[in-house]
Amino acid sequence: VKIFWNGPKRETDREEQIQIIEDFIVQKVSGVVLAPLDSKALVPKVEELFEKNIPCVIIDSGIDTDKYVCFAATDNYVGGLIAARRMGKILNGKGKIVVVKYVPGSASTTNRENGFIDTIKKEFPKIEIVDAQYGNDTVETALQVTEDILTKNAELDGLFACNASTSVGALQALRSQDRAGKIKMIGFDTEKALIDGLKEGIIDSLVAQNPYKMGYEGVKTVIAVLDGKEVPRRIDTGVTLVTQENLDTPEIQALLR
Numbered sequence: 001v002k003i004f005w006n007g008p009k010r011e012t013d014r015e016e017q018i019q020i021i022e023d024f025i026v027q028k029v030s031g032v033v034l035a036p037l038d039s040k041a042l043v044p045k046v047e048e049l050f051e052k053n054i055p056c057v058i059i060d061s062g063i064d065t066d067k068y069v070c071f072a073a074t075d076n077y078v079g080g081l082i083a084a085r086r087m088g089k090i091l092n093g094k095g096k097i098v099v100v101k102y103v104p105g106s107a108s109t110t111n112r113e114n115g116f117i118d119t120i121k122k123e124f125p126k127i128e129i130v131d132a133q134y135g136n137d138t139v140e141t142a143l144q145v146t147e148d149i150l151t152k153n154a155e156l157d158g159l160f161a162c163n164a165s166t167s168v169g170a171l172q173a174l175r176s177q178d179r180a181g182k183i184k185m186i187g188f189d190t191e192k193a194l195i196d197g198l199k200e201g202i203i204d205s206l207v208a209q210n211p212y213k214m215g216y217e218g219v220k221t222v223i224a225v226l227d228g229k230e231v232p233r234r235i236d237t238g239v240t241l242v243t244q245e246n247l248d249t250p251e252i253q254a255l256l257r
Helices: 014-026 043-051 076-090 107-123 139-152 164-176 192-200 211-226 250-255
Strands: 032-034 056-059 070-073 095-101 127-134 158-161 184-188 203-208 234-236 240-243
Touching: 014 032, 014 043, 032 211, 043 056, 056 211, 070 211, 076 107, 076 158, 076 184, 076 203, 076 240, 095 107, 095 139, 095 164, 107 127, 127 139, 139 158, 139 164, 158 164, 164 184, 164 192, 164 203, 184 192, 192 203, 240 250
Parallel strands: 032 056, 056 070, 070 234, 095 127, 095 158, 158 184, 184 203
Antiparallel strands: 203 240
């Protein structure tokens, strides 16, 4: 099996990702594993792959069409739910919190945000979400947005950030405003800076995905389709809460490889 890998230079560059798929179609690839940057913008290309009988497995983030063979990803809504229940526990069910969202159009992070917000509202009525803003696609923009949120809200008990860039940006903002450790932070993903923040006790916990498994299952499933085998429509690649207490366990260390 020969694998070609390509991706846009910037995580929100939908046009470049569309062009990459077009280039692969021209190269007559046998199958595609795609992590769509946008749940709507990539629909025409995914449907074109379907029409050309090129099997496409969607990984990581969902897409608003059913013209693919399998979707392998975290159950992101559950990821948000896990974060919300942790927030409820560490705040003893009451307090003021903020949410640093990612970008509009990203299915994976939107589901996390919804899972978190829905669960807080349903299960923790005494926890108030006082602000929720998009941090956008870089650490720098997330840092600026979070600093603005912190400046506007002098009394805060908790913060949830929904992906790697927003979590790192939020962590930096808490440090820059001398509120690290004073506001309970729950992040998403396992960048080194976030793991370091967890070890220091500045971050309470992180919701961890298994990106290795997403890619592995994606390629394996495309090959299975090409071999004429039956494949599942949905593969849940798992989601886990990482804390100081379980960070050094073999299961968590395997996720961080």
